[in-house]
Amino acid sequence: MVEFTEGAPCWVDAMFADVEAAKTFYGDVLGWTFGEASSEYGNYTQAYSGGKAVAAVVPPMPGADAPSQWCLYFASPDVAATAEKVASSGGEVLMGPVQVGSFGSMLIAKEPSGAVFGVWQPGDHKGFEKMGEPGAYAWAEVFTREPAKADAFLPKVFPYSAQQMDAGDDPEMAGMDFKVFSLGGPENPVLGRMKMDKDFPADLPPWIQVYFGVPNCDEAVEKAKKHGGKLHFGPMDSPFGRFAAVADQQGAAFAVIDMSTTVGEMPKFG
Template identity: 65%
Template structure:
């Protein structure tokens, strides 16, 4: 895939205390294979689908042994300028822009409601290589937050999104678009989420068969949080891996129902 436009999700990685366990789990559930750990970059290990980069896993640095969680990166053509904009719009820069060899420049940040994410200015590493929708690929992501008004003000201001609100009284869901292309969803967390669960970005990975992926994940110690469920976008399920990182799987070839009505809000 070519370099993604500014604001598009372009990469995902996660820190795992048990790196080999994570490789086994995601290898079996998503069909990933893994490259050599790059010791000069903290044993950063890329995952591949048919030889194309899909995501990465990495062990935590000393003192950073926190709850594992997937981090989604958004494309930038100037990471330093994006970091400045993040601050200007009320966000927090957790890690200043840092050049990673000739691969590119990364930055880690949080929105005003506490949702963590990354920024990636591509060098030789342009991000996802697997075509979206191919089994094992990153497919979609949603901001889960208890303070949707903060995310709704922040993300469009930083990345230039236009927003649409789903017309559904049962849930508060919004889509952030880049031009005509949906880039990211935003879901208000309900009381169904335990208070200790922080706001986060939930990443979706494509699978050939949702039910088979769920069966494999739970057999390997993963926890089914929701689903499987048929939607107009595909059959999906929400899971936690054995180390506690949340993610979803979706079979985009199996769709059911009509697309929901959306209203432009910005």
């Protein structure tokens, strides 16, 4: 069982008005299977890839009218202490901390520039049982118009170091403001941060883009579109893999990446 260090992405879930439609969509696009709904916890339903837990889907709470979106959780040894750090560092705790039976404790928060995230203190449920493979969580990036706020906040809440990407002479990266947050040194990157420029719709709020691994990016995009999903960006080759940003048929945004198909040299970070 994987043990997650403080600040490491450890789980992801999403609320869907139509959970059965979400299960059909992700079952085809990402190859997931689903467990039994836990009626004790709002019909929370775990998703599996190759028999290993990789995510969960859940219907909205009664009376809630929140849009469908993926929420990334970061590991914490003490969720109450993390809640205090969030508040004292300019963020906002939206829900919790709350104990979830013997599974663990959680909170939902918003960093100062507006992106929502979760924090998970594991109990019986440790988090991802599989990562960095097709069908599983691969990477995540904070998209924000106010990078200075996010950049100041994140290392105060989690033990991150940060490295800014050097665009070098690559014209495709000219003007790109991208930073990577790492745990224990730059050899262990755990989260990216991208500044949203004028190419992003003005009404698009900050968010955390979750990447899921797939064996073939183009095929995953076609499956998503077949089920009523939308292609927002790509597919595009990169040194990290061939990826595309999409949304499911209920509007939840995410990205798919084929990490086996890499093109170009890795960017430098300083």
